Amino acid sequence: MSDATRKEQWHLDKRISTALILTLLAYGGIALWWASGIEQRVTVMEREQIKTSAALQAVPERLARRWRRSWSASKRGLSRNE
Secondary structure (H helix, E strand, C coil): CCHHHHHHCCCCCCCCCHHHHHHHHHHHHHHHHHHHHHHHHHHHHHHHHHHHHHHHHHHHHHHHHHHHHHHHHHHCCCCCCC
16 A cells, blocks of 8 residues: 555554543443433423413413303302302
8 A cells, every 4th residue: 555545544543542432432322321311301391391282272261261151140140259
């Protein structure tokens, strides 16, 4: 091989220790494990938000029904406090 071809090839310097390589691989694995845990937590929170959103959409309807009942009762002269 010529010197130009040898310089273009990718190689690992012998001064880099095996411990450093293993440490970096371990950090990469831990980062992936952490990201997976975050993804699961986000999925759970999304489900909870969907449930909460559905419950909040029902609130105006319930308030409107309650207001109509109280308004019709007051119109007839009836009060809940009496």
